[in-house]
Amino acid sequence: MxxxxxxxxxxxxxxxSLPPFDQLDEATFAKALSALEVTYVARGTRILHRGGEPSxxxxxxxxxxxxxxxxxxxxxxxxxxxxxxxxxxxxxxxxEFDVDALDDxxxxxxxxxxxxxxxxxxxxxxxxTKGLVSRLRATSRPDTGQSAVVPMAPVTDLISRELVTLPxxxxxxxxxxxMRVERxxxxxxxxxxxxxxxxxxxxxxxxxxxxxxTTPGMRVASRPIHAVDxxxxxxxxxxxxxxxxxxxxxxEREGELIAVITTGDLLRSDASSPFHVQRxxxxxxxxxxxxVRERLNATVxxxxxxxxSPLEITRTVSMLTDVLLRRAVTLAIEALGPAPSDFAWLTLxxxxxxxxxxxxxxxxxxxxxxxxxxxxxxxxxxxxxITEQLAAAGLPHCPGGVMATNWSGTVATWQxxxxxxxxxxxxxxLYETSIFFDHRVVAGTLDVSALDETVxxxxxxxxxxxxxASGAGVSRPPLGxxxxxxxxxxxxxxxxxxxxxxxxxxxxxxxxxxxxxTRATTDRLAVAxxxxxxxxxxxxxxxxxxxxxxxxxxxxxxxxxxEHRELSNxxxxxxxxPIRRRHLKEAFVAVARVQxxxxxxxxxxxxxx
Amino acid sequence: MNRLGAILDRLLPxxxxxxxxxLALDLETxxxxxxxxEIIAIGTVPxxxxxxxxxxxxxxxxxxxxxxxxxxxxxHHLRPADVISxxxxxxxxxxxxxxxxxxxxxxxxxxxxxxxVLERACAATGLQWPSPRVVDTIDLIxxxxxxxxxxGSGRRLPRDxxxxxxxxxxxxxxxxxxxxxAIATAELYLALRVxxxx
Numbered sequence: 001m002x003x004x005x006x007x008x009x010x011x012x013x014x015x016x017s018l019p020p021f022d023q024l025d026e027a028t029f030a031k032a033l034s035a036l037e038v039t040y041v042a043r044g045t046r047i048l049h050r051g052g053e054p055s056x057x058x059x060x061x062x063x064x065x066x067x068x069x070x071x072x073x074x075x076x077x078x079x080x081x082x083x084x085x086x087x088x089x090x091x092x093x094x095x096e097f098d099v100d101a102l103d104d105x106x107x108x109x110x111x112x113x114x115x116x117x118x119x120x121x122x123x124x125x126x127x128x129t130k131g132l133v134s135r136l137r138a139t140s141r142p143d144t145g146q147s148a149v150v151p152m153a154p155v156t157d158l159i160s161r162e163l164v165t166l167p168x169x170x171x172x173x174x175x176x177x178x179m180r181v182e183r184x185x186x187x188x189x190x191x192x193x194x195x196x197x198x199x200x201x202x203x204x205x206x207x208x209x210x211x212x213x214t215t216p217g218m219r220v221a222s223r224p225i226h227a228v229d230x231x232x233x234x235x236x237x238x239x240x241x242x243x244x245x246x247x248x249x250x251x252e253r254e255g256e257l258i259a260v261i262t263t264g265d266l267l268r269s270d271a272s273s274p275f276h277v278q279r280x281x282x283x284x285x286x287x288x289x290x291x292v293r294e295r296l297n298a299t300v301x302x303x304x305x306x307x308x309s310p311l312e313i314t315r316t317v318s319m320l321t322d323v324l325l326r327r328a329v330t331l332a333i334e335a336l337g338p339a340p341s342d343f344a345w346l347t348l349x350x351x352x353x354x355x356x357x358x359x360x361x362x363x364x365x366x367x368x369x370x371x372x373x374x375x376x377x378x379x380x381x382x383x384x385x386i387t388e389q390l391a392a393a394g395l396p397h398c399p400g401g402v403m404a405t406n407w408s409g410t411v412a413t414w415q416x417x418x419x420x421x422x423x424x425x426x427x428x429x430l431y432e433t434s435i436f437f438d439h440r441v442v443a444g445t446l447d448v449s450a451l452d453e454t455v456x457x458x459x460x461x462x463x464x465x466x467x468x469a470s471g472a473g474v475s476r477p478p479l480g481x482x483x484x485x486x487x488x489x490x491x492x493x494x495x496x497x498x499x500x501x502x503x504x505x506x507x508x509x510x511x512x513x514x515x516x517x518t519r520a521t522t523d524r525l526a527v528a529x530x531x532x533x534x535x536x537x538x539x540x541x542x543x544x545x546x547x548x549x550x551x552x553x554x555x556x557x558x559x560x561x562x563e564h565r566e567l568s569n570x571x572x573x574x575x576x577x578p579i580r581r582r583h584l585k586e587a588f589v590a591v592a593r594v595q596x597x598x599x600x601x602x603x604x605x606x607x608x609x
Numbered sequence: 610m611n612r613l614g615a616i617l618d619r620l621l622p623x624x625x626x627x628x629x630x631x632l633a634l635d636l637e638t639x640x641x642x643x644x645x646x647e648i649i650a651i652g653t654v655p656x657x658x659x660x661x662x663x664x665x666x667x668x669x670x671x672x673x674x675x676x677x678x679x680x681x682x683x684x685h686h687l688r689p690a691d692v693i694s695x696x697x698x699x700x701x702x703x704x705x706x707x708x709x710x711x712x713x714x715x716x717x718x719x720x721x722x723x724x725x726v727l728e729r730a731c732a733a734t735g736l737q738w739p740s741p742r743v744v745d746t747i748d749l750i751x752x753x754x755x756x757x758x759x760x761g762s763g764r765r766l767p768r769d770x771x772x773x774x775x776x777x778x779x780x781x782x783x784x785x786x787x788x789x790x791a792i793a794t795a796e797l798y799l800a801l802r803v804x805x806x807x
Contacts, residue, residue: 010789
């Protein structure tokens with residue numbers, strides 16, 4: 001049941017509250033309203049027959065539940081705020097489903113000609129002409145508030161001055177003097193293609209290398225200059241710079257370099273920018289770790305209201321978590337002295353896939369070289385110290401104990417563990433261990449690619465894949481009879497357990513089958529499409545469902561954080577608008593369908609709950 | 610409905626065939642005494658072939674003859690100034706009566722009040738009351754209640770508009786707005802019909 005259903009809304013207000021009716025201009029909405037009719041249908045009535053008369057109306061359910069079925073098999077329930085008959089009205093086709101009234105239905109209906117007119121409006125065309133994928137896509141972007149104005153603005157808004165250039169023959173001394181006079185941190189040399197010299201080049205490539213003031217600028221310059229087009233948004237530019245750890249970024253118009261922007265320009269444009277937080281974390285002392293979580297959440301909150309997509313945001317969260325982890329490693333080595341061997345600090349699970357939201361446990365492991373007893377003690381102390389530092393920064397210990405304090409060893413030890421898991425007969429246990437298959441090196445220099453090779457060797461191991469696929473069915477969408485969303489007694493639905501986990505697990509199975517080391521869930525799905533192991537439709541539905549669930553979680557976590565409530569993955573169904581509830585249900589249904597077909601294809605079996 | 614059918618409907622006893630066209634009507638009045646209450650708002654919405662035509666909803670404010678009666682309107686979410694600047698009954702009524710004449714039946718919740726007030730309004734303005742066939746949702750509720758008594762089923766269906774709607778699972782409506790009440794009455798009528806034919 002939806003809260004909105006219980007508000008005193010007349011037909012006009014109710015319809016106006018539903019997307020995409022809420023986006024229609026006054027005149028178009030008034031025209032639709034003038035044709036609106038209300039009907040009441042007795043329980044058990046068949047409203048549309050599959051293959052029968054085309055639907056003459058778009059029916060919006062105001063109260064009650066309708067059931068769409070095919071060959072006697074239930075496909076989908078349609079509840080308050082949802083509708084049926086839209087596409088049938090639009091193209092006059094015979095209904096693709098039988099539609100029955102499960103309860104008495106109060107229906108608001110719009111006649112065909114009116115709906116065909118509506119279908120030409122931008123607000124409606126998406127609903128009419130496209131499937132679930134584009135509808136989810138349209139809603140998974142968070143609402144852009146006013147703060148979107150700045151970050152969505154083009155990067156050219158950051159340009160505060162003309163490009164400072166010198167001829168290609170300029171010496172480093174001339175360059176340094178120009179920097180001082182113009183008060184800039186970089187100078188562009190008018191070579192073909194242009195080259196850039198920054199203050200850090202003067203330090204690292206001139207002074208530190210004992211070169212003199214007459215050194216030709218071109219010898220220490222970088223080129224080509226990495227640049228983005230003038231139409232690029234500030235958000236994209238920021239992402240580019242973050243990912244490449246660049247402090248200067250060129251801006252081009254029609255292929256011509258027109259300016260260079262700096263991280264400083266970005267910082268001035270947005271006080272809660274990830275750059276601030278990144279720099280803060282990268283230089284933090286232990287005492288300051290307590291503030292990290294709060295700063296991180298504030299940044300994510302800013303990014304969300306700035307209109308970044310959920311997957312861009314989770315990538316940023318993981319990136320900042322990496323910075324924190326590296327800082328913790330640095331501080332631990334400062335305290336304990338140098339490591340007795342090379343090592344690799346692995347982050348696991350969602351963080352490894354860069355799909356981290358705010359609700360973050362520590363999930364990590366440690367790989368080190370052959371060491372004696374004393375060396376092993378060093379790594380134990382190292383893991384313990386980092387774990388405590390992360391806890392101080394607000395990342396709670398992993399309740400399942402998946403942390404480097406429990407999980408460390410040499411590459412050979414780890415390979416043996418992996419092999420042991422591949423032979424695991426219990427699919428549930430196998431599913432539990434799969435967190436280790438999603439690992440990413442965040443700190444350290446030890447080469448652990450042998451672990452991926454171990455996994456890759458099993459890409460055509462049919463017995464393993466069948467069990468692995470069965471394990472991916474341990475988490476499944478909370479759908480009950482007739483594809484209704486099943487909630488707890490309190491009306492809650494776990495978006496992670498029922499939505500995210502099944503998609504992630506499926507993508508992981510498909511990735512192992514494809515022999516790819518790609519970690520990101522959406523990338524894994526794309527690879528599976530390439531290999532022909534997953535249909536394009538299924539992949540698109542899973543991808544958009546994934547975005548949708550992640551957006552829902554992010555918004556939910558941020559709201560809880562702002563209200564000082566405990567973060568959880570439970571979403572209260574009553575708090576969703578009818579359209580979002582419909583999308584939630586459709587996304588669950590899509591996930592369940594693809595899940596079954598993949599498990600079936602790989603010879604997996606259904607796991608009992 | 611053909612002429613013979615209409616005549617038979619009037620002659621034959623028992624529940625009559627449901628009319629094809631109805632006009633659901635709700636009055637907001639200054640009180641509940643049918644001999645004193647004055648009309649301050651009229652809302653109507655037609656039902657044709659069991660579909661409520663929302664687009665044909667009408668809503669009119671009326672200036673009461675008795676200025677002191679305006680005090681009574683506080684309960685109706687209207688400001689006295691709204692009704693004082695509204696047209697007088699004589700200007701509004703002809704159109705409403707024409708709509709009533711052009712339909713098969715007038716649908717009202719608690720007709721005893723509204724129909725009597727309309728008759729008085731006609732007398733006061735020298736207009737002819739068309740004496741339409743009247744369907745009262747209260748009568749339908751009574752039929753449901755009789756059936757509930759007969760079958761000994763639990764809670765009785767409430768008689769008031771909001772209570773009856775709620776008991777039948779209809780969504781809440783904006784009460785004391787003439788047009789919203791007319792639509793609410795029309796929806797209740799459709800629900801009751803389904804209920805009684807089950």
